[in-house]
Amino acid sequence: MSPxxxxxxxxxxxxxxxLLLAAALLSTFMxxxxxxxxxxxxxxxxxxxxxxxxxxxxxxxxxxxxxxxVDIPYSAFxxxxxxxxxxxxxxxxxxxxxxxxxxxxPLPDATLEIDDPHYYTARYKSVVIRATAVRRVIPIxxxxxxxxxxxxxxxxxxxxxxxxxxxxAALLGVGFFILTGLLSWIATNNTVKPIRTVAEKITRRGxxxxxxxxxxxxxxxxxxxxxxxxxxxxxxxxxxxxETFIADAAHHVRTPLxxxxxxxxxxxxxxxxxxxxxxxxxxxxxxxxxxxxxTQLLEHATVSYRSDQVSHETFDVSLMLQDVMGxxxxxxxxxxxxxxxxxxxxVSLSGDRVLIESAVHNxxxxxxxxxxxxQHIDVTLQTDGADCLISICDLGRGLxxxxxxxxxxxxxxxxxxxxxxxxxxxxxxxxxxxxLHQGSFEILPRTGGGxxxxxxxxxxx
Amino acid sequence: MRFLLIEDNSELxxxxxxxxxxxxxxxxxxxxxxxxxxxxxxxxxxxxLLDIMLPDGDGVSFLAQHRATNNNTPVIATTARSAIxxxxxxxxxxxxxxxxxxxxxxxxxxxxxxxxxxxxxxxSNTFHYHGMVFNPLNxxxxxxxxxxxxxxxxxxxxxxxxxxxxxxxxKSHLYDRLFSYSEEPSDNAIEVYVGRLRKxxxxxxxxxxxxxxxxxxxTHK
Numbered sequence: 306m307s308p309x310x311x312x313x314x315x316x317x318x319x320x321x322x323x324l325l326l327a328a329a330l331l332s333t334f335m336x337x338x339x340x341x342x343x344x345x346x347x348x349x350x351x352x353x354x355x356x357x358x359x360x361x362x363x364x365x366x367x368x369x370x371x372x373x374x375v376d377i378p379y380s381a382f383x384x385x386x387x388x389x390x391x392x393x394x395x396x397x398x399x400x401x402x403x404x405x406x407x408x409x410x411p412l413p414d415a416t417l418e419i420d421d422p423h424y425y426t427a428r429y430k431s432v433v434i435r436a437t438a439v440r441r442v443i444p445i446x447x448x449x450x451x452x453x454x455x456x457x458x459x460x461x462x463x464x465x466x467x468x469x470x471x472x473x474a475a476l477l478g479v480g481f482f483i484l485t486g487l488l489s490w491i492a493t494n495n496t497v498k499p500i501r502t503v504a505e506k507i508t509r510r511g512x513x514x515x516x517x518x519x520x521x522x523x524x525x526x527x528x529x530x531x532x533x534x535x536x537x538x539x540x541x542x543x544x545x546x547x548e549t550f551i552a553d554a555a556h557h558v559r560t561p562l563x564x565x566x567x568x569x570x571x572x573x574x575x576x577x578x579x580x581x582x583x584x585x586x587x588x589x590x591x592x593x594x595x596x597x598x599x600t601q602l603l604e605h606a607t608v609s610y611r612s613d614q615v616s617h618e619t620f621d622v623s624l625m626l627q628d629v630m631g632x633x634x635x636x637x638x639x640x641x642x643x644x645x646x647x648x649x650x651x652v653s654l655s656g657d658r659v660l661i662e663s664a665v666h667n668x669x670x671x672x673x674x675x676x677x678x679x680q681h682i683d684v685t686l687q688t689d690g691a692d693c694l695i696s697i698c699d700l701g702r703g704l705x706x707x708x709x710x711x712x713x714x715x716x717x718x719x720x721x722x723x724x725x726x727x728x729x730x731x732x733x734x735x736x737x738x739x740x741l742h743q744g745s746f747e748i749l750p751r752t753g754g755g756x757x758x759x760x761x762x763x764x765x766x
Numbered sequence: 767m768r769f770l771l772i773e774d775n776s777e778l779x780x781x782x783x784x785x786x787x788x789x790x791x792x793x794x795x796x797x798x799x800x801x802x803x804x805x806x807x808x809x810x811x812x813x814x815l816l817d818i819m820l821p822d823g824d825g826v827s828f829l830a831q832h833r834a835t836n837n838n839t840p841v842i843a844t845t846a847r848s849a850i851x852x853x854x855x856x857x858x859x860x861x862x863x864x865x866x867x868x869x870x871x872x873x874x875x876x877x878x879x880x881x882x883x884x885x886x887x888x889x890s891n892t893f894h895y896h897g898m899v900f901n902p903l904n905x906x907x908x909x910x911x912x913x914x915x916x917x918x919x920x921x922x923x924x925x926x927x928x929x930x931x932x933x934x935x936x937k938s939h940l941y942d943r944l945f946s947y948s949e950e951p952s953d954n955a956i957e958v959y960v961g962r963l964r965k966x967x968x969x970x971x972x973x974x975x976x977x978x979x980x981x982x983x984x985t986h987k
Binding site: 552553555556559560562563564565566567568570571573574579582586589590592593596600628632634635636638639640641658662674678679724725726 | 775777778781782784785788819846847852853854857863864866867868869870871872873876877879880917918919938939942946947948949950
């Protein structure tokens with residue numbers, strides 16, 4: 306089980322959020338600027354018309370008999386009416402005295418330049434108005450007299466235009482936001498995609514595939530992939546060293562044992578007297594025990610080491626079984642044992658050949674060890690649905706009441722086998738191999754004496 | 767038989783050679799692959815015992831090379847390394863069999879016999895004794911034109927006795943050579959096999975004699 310990594314946020318989400326935030330800011334900014342520009346433009350137009358209206362009135366000012374005469378042209382108000390139905394006010398004043406129009410229409414506080422329209426906003430009759438004022442100097446009776454003409458209009462029409470523009474700007478902003486959001490989502494996915502591709506490439510790999518990753522990746526991922534490849538390289542090195550170590554350890558243990566054993570056999574040949582013989586026989590037995598234990602311990606180590614990376618080659622079980630039987634032919638012959646094989650041909654299985662062979666090897670070895678001379682051993686291979694079933698039955702001494710659970714425990718041996726060399730690891734190995742392949746292993750007493758072992762393995766996984 | 771033993775551990779090589787000589791075999795020792803090639807050029811061997819880990823190279827590739835040059839000397843690979851992973855590569859490279867060190871010499875002999883049998887046999891290995899022809903390779907004994915098949919222990923017993931006819935072999939000597947060291951056969955086990963062998967030899971000129979208190983020997987009528 307691999308530990309669940311704590312997630313420190315998602316790159317995709319982080320990127321998407323940042324892009325969306327930027328999009329929101331830009332949309333708001335766009336909304337505000339569109340509205341401001343529109344309002345400014347509307348106001349400028351309004352000013353111009355107000356200015357033109359006031360100017361056209363001013364143009365009609367003249368003096369007559371020492372008096373100021375004003376003849377308000379029709380167009381002065383009709384041009385204002387053309388932009389909206391708002392109310393129009395005017396006031397003509399001279400020397401703080403209203404000559405005509407609304408007396409209370411507010412005038413600007415500032416001093417007005419001559420003939421230069423001044424625009425201002427004010428409150429009049431509790432509504433907001435936009436107004437313009439123009440000052441002109443008219444000679445009356447040889448004396449210059451200052452006259453101010455003010456024209457104002459309520460802003461309902463203006464406000465209606467402004468809110469229309471604002472609505473359009475808001476719609477535009479929302480649309481812009483949705484569009485950029487969509488584009489951000491696509492961009493984010495595209496950016497994150499290489500990461501996911503690399504992850505998928507690694508996940509899809511077989512357990513024994515320790516080649517470096519050579520899939521082209523974006524520059525930013527290169528460092529990550531480089532260090533991953535470095536890690537894979539180190540892992541491969543470690544695994545290779547483990548395998549070499551197991552093999553070398555076996556070599557270093559077995560070579561001196563071989564010398565001792567050979568010497569003891571030679572000494573036995575020359576031995577005089579039963580005491581010496583017994584002693585040498587027990588030396589040889591002890592060597593066989595140690596060699597057997599070393600073999601099984603290392604084999605068990607191999608099984609455990611391989612359990613993390615079970616290989617999946619497809620091979621013919623019947624050929625493998627015949628191979629293993631061939632290897633045991635000589636040892637069986639030494640006890641005049643005959644191996645009967647009832648093997649279906651061409652059974653193709655996908656699994657770890659080394660492990661399965663090791664399991665079968667152990668089972669056959671046991672059958673030979675615990676058989677009496679001149680007996681026979683039955684080896685069968687059948688297919689049963691999606692499984693194959695390898696069973697090995699002997700007529701030997703049986704299990705003496707011990708259960709499978711006892712016998713498959715590490716270093717646990719039967720109660721009736723003290724005279725036979727063994728390590729107590731053989732069946733442990735077999736059971737582990739069965740589990741690694743999602744198969745099962747069963748050991749049962751054979752009716753009429755002896756033992757039957759059967760290894761059930763799925764043909765494909 | 768003549769063996770070529772290729773083994774870099776000189777102590778082990780010497781003891782294996784001593785042990786094989788006890789059974790009447792001739793053994794040449796090569797400590798390196800270079801020595802082995804020299805030996806193979808100078809002499810014919812019945813069998814090669816090849817250690818697959820040697821100082822000047824890998825026994826497996828030596829074997830492949832050796833097979834490529836059409837040298838058909840039978841090879842039994844010996845290995846002290848982890849058995850399962852090496853086995854396949856050794857057999858693929860052309861070894862006839864393999865055996866893991868330390869090995870039981872009875873097992874080695876059985877393997878040698880099986881290999882030579884598969885290879886078609888070596889004629890020189892037949893024993894002739896007073897009209898009896900004994901072929902250990904095929905496990906047959908024949909006289910008066912009739913073949914009898916021997917079981918393995920009968921064969922080994924006859925092989926021991928016939929190696930030096932008329933010599934008395936003690937019961938314990940036969941016991942040591944016939945049964946594995948982990949077996950605890952019953953006291954009369956030797957009698958059982960002697961009895962079986964006598965039955966097969968019935969009608970021939972050859973007989974197995976019990977020398978009371980000393981053991982057994984092969985002699986003739």
